[in-house]
Amino acid sequence: MSLFEDTYRTIEKGSEGVFRDKGSKFIAYAFPFISEDALKDIIQELKDRHPKARHHCWAYRLTPDRSVFRINDDGEPSGTAGRPILNVLLSLDVTNIIVVVVRYFGGTLLGVPGLINAYKSATQEALKEALIVEKTVNDVYTIEFDYLQMNDIMRIVKDENLKVLNQKFDNKCFMDVEVRKMQVNAVVHKIGNIDGVKLMYVRTL
CATH class of the missing domain: 3.30.70.1150 (ACT-like. Chain A, domain 2)
Incomplete structure (x- = not known):
């Protein structure tokens, strides 16, 4: 964020999106997110809601200057889940947001390209449903x-x-x-x- 830039893009409220591939189901949940303190509660709530899901992968960006981010593949091959989720947030230039993608395994391995596409697509579907707003710092x-x-x-x-x-x-x-x-x-x-x-x-x- 430059010295004179005092706005940022984020989402107004939570949204969901779904992507399916070869029997696997990927449900993406996007939430406004302003503090890492809320991370455990969000993940736990989704684990409680989807106890039979195989993975709960996520990425978030924080702060108006978009400088803070974290990703988690939650057991998926490295770089196939958290990074594709984050890349969608980067491409839309949104911050103060977390996206968690819950995966139900359908019995067929998707391979690395398939996983990357699935986590990216689920995230895109959730953010298509979100209202992206511009806020001031x-x-x-x-x-x-x-x-x-x-x-x-x-x-x-x-x-x-x-x-x-x-x-x-x-x-x-x-x-x-x-x-x-x-x-x-x-x-x-x-x-x-x-x-x-x-x-x-x-x-x-």
């Missing part, structure tokens, strides 16, 4: 200010069209806002011009 900031400065802060929030995530108003007020990457410098500058206001970076979404 946003930073979350906490603003700390005095109650008397409320109007000044709210004017900036309105002018810059910031999303307020939560707020607490008392003598000392706190507000968490989402700021699009390309707006950060302008917002920091405007808030910095108000005496006594503190602005703290929290995380990037």
Whole structure:
């Protein structure tokens, strides 16, 4: 992701796709995915749903700059499952997504080219059913200010069209806002011009 690029493509919600070859059935499940912490639960849920399936192979991409990825062949010959799944994600330039392909073995070996095609095709079918959306890369900031400065802060929030995530108003007020990457410098500058206001970076979404 370049310095000025602050958008990425991902899927809006989960989707499924199916591919069959020589009796084997490949069911692909695509999910929005923002943290590796969710991996075990997703795999376990699909294993519970498909206890008789032979393989549960997967690939994911994470982060808006698309720099994090992992693949797993789950017992298939190396390079025949996870890599073809990942290649579909790469070709569509999507991130914050995981695709798990569940395979029921049909009794006939497909060979390496057949497996690569099957895992790729199942993934493509799932993503054909998915709604791919473009999202912005946003930073979350906490603003700390005095109650008397409320109007000044709210004017900036309105002018810059910031999303307020939560707020607490008392003598000392706190507000968490989402700021699009390309707006950060302008917002920091405007808030910095108000005496006594503190602005703290929290995380990037």
